[in-house]
Amino acid sequence: MDHATDPTPDASSSDPAEPVTSTGHRHHPLLLLGAVLVVALLALGVRAIEPNDPGPFYSPPNPVAPDGAGTIIRSEVLETAPPGSTGWRVLYRSTGLDDEPIAVSGTVFAPTGTPPAGGWPVVAWAHPTTGVASRCAPSIGADGGAGAIPGLADLLQAGYVVTATDYPGLGTPGPHPYLVGESEGRAVLDSVRAARQLEGLSARRDVALWGHSQGGHAVLFAGQLAPTYAPELDVIGVAAAAPATELAELLRRDIGGVSGNVLASMALTSWSQVYADRGASLDAVVETTAMPLVDLISDNCIETTGQDLIDLPAAELLQVRFLEVDPWSIPPWDTVLSENTPGAERLTMPVLIAQGTADTVVWPGVTADWVAAQCRTGVTIDERLYEGRTHTEITQASAGDVRAWIDDRFDGRRAPSTCPAPPPP
Numbered sequence: 001m002d003h004a005t006d007p008t009p010d011a012s013s014s015d016p017a018e019p020v021t022s023t024g025h026r027h028h029p030l031l032l033l034g035a036v037l038v039v040a041l042l043a044l045g046v047r048a049i050e051p052n053d054p055g056p057f058y059s060p061p062n063p064v065a066p067d068g069a070g071t072i073i074r075s076e077v078l079e080t081a082p083p084g085s086t087g088w089r090v091l092y093r094s095t096g097l098d099d100e101p102i103a104v105s106g107t108v109f110a111p112t113g114t115p116p117a118g119g120w121p122v123v124a125w126a127h128p129t130t131g132v133a134s135r136c137a138p139s140i141g142a143d144g145g146a147g148a149i150p151g152l153a154d155l156l157q158a159g160y161v162v163t164a165t166d167y168p169g170l171g172t173p174g175p176h177p178y179l180v181g182e183s184e185g186r187a188v189l190d191s192v193r194a195a196r197q198l199e200g201l202s203a204r205r206d207v208a209l210w211g212h213s214q215g216g217h218a219v220l221f222a223g224q225l226a227p228t229y230a231p232e233l234d235v236i237g238v239a240a241a242a243p244a245t246e247l248a249e250l251l252r253r254d255i256g257g258v259s260g261n262v263l264a265s266m267a268l269t270s271w272s273q274v275y276a277d278r279g280a281s282l283d284a285v286v287e288t289t290a291m292p293l294v295d296l297i298s299d300n301c302i303e304t305t306g307q308d309l310i311d312l313p314a315a316e317l318l319q320v321r322f323l324e325v326d327p328w329s330i331p332p333w334d335t336v337l338s339e340n341t342p343g344a345e346r347l348t349m350p351v352l353i354a355q356g357t358a359d360t361v362v363w364p365g366v367t368a369d370w371v372a373a374q375c376r377t378g379v380t381i382d383e384r385l386y387e388g389r390t391h392t393e394i395t396q397a398s399a400g401d402v403r404a405w406i407d408d409r410f411d412g413r414r415a416p417s418t419c420p421a422p423p424p425p
Helices: 028-049 151-158 181-198 216-230 247-254 258-274 288-298 310-315 334-337 365-376 394-410
Strands: 072-077 086-096 101-112 120-126 161-165 203-212 234-241 351-356 381-386
Touching: 072 365, 086 181, 101 151, 101 181, 120 181, 151 394, 161 181, 181 203, 181 216, 181 351, 203 216, 203 394, 216 234, 234 394, 247 258, 247 334, 247 365, 258 351, 351 365, 351 394, 365 381, 381 394
Parallel strands: 120 161, 120 203, 203 234, 234 351, 351 381
Antiparallel strands: 072 086, 086 101, 101 161
């Protein structure tokens, strides 16, 4: 999902007939109107390659029983799983943003054979952006999303149980709280609790967390939440590839390019629903004439294998700048962005950050600044840069290193750190 940002318009040479928004962005009314009409036609073609709607498995009971978080509501064996493994699609109990019981879907994969004494160790995978529509859940496919989990076959062969949450509102009824850290983090931790309750599966309480992009954001929040939300689990390490960290800065840099506008559309749409009671109105930040573009993008999915834009024609049209005002500059949007930036609570377990130097979605400089800030709080962080790797390439490029790093954490080896040594007293 690499993109190049558009040059900033030169106000001195502008056509006075073109309206200028409060952000200084220019929109020619006829261009936007034409884009809307084209997108309406494109929608028919997009639908033909969209994932299927969730089936009855994903319909939660009403109300969701107030059982313990991680309690399995229902499960089924997957039609297809990687060789030497068994996979389950699961619907499990989690906790909503108002602390209410909710249902979340996902998958669990386990090696075949006899588990070791004490059970299989666990790796909890958190997926990158797939969309904000309910049908964008990775688990819906026949393989439960196995093909989109980097290094899954190696993890299973090494003797790990692998869990993969869909997050709330994907698979199950929405809205999906996209890049809402508390929601994602709880769902990740509860996927491990669910695996430990699967009949016939012996899973240990110690777990490593591993995620990419949105999933990197999710596992960083899960690491923060674990000591209080899931104290019975022992999170031995958090590995994040190109994680979304400083959300306001990432939005500022990304908006203007294809993938940046698509991700911003999804985020703003989701937050306007999740934080409606706090006055997060989409109308306040998105131009009226661009709303059909934003609606179409937010109603469609991104492929989980490579994060290619399925609805690319609509994404291209969103390069017509669509914001009425910068969301990071006005309430409550500025607070939403701040609250959902990870690191407000210090991570107490080792962290591995994998970052591609050619990433133009999660920018290397933004990641480096976040890592430096966490180092100053005493977090043990190993940041590894992958020369020339883009946002879509980083998980495959780093999967082997992540596996080795996770092995070392389970083996009790001291975690390396690239943080500067503290000055002598």
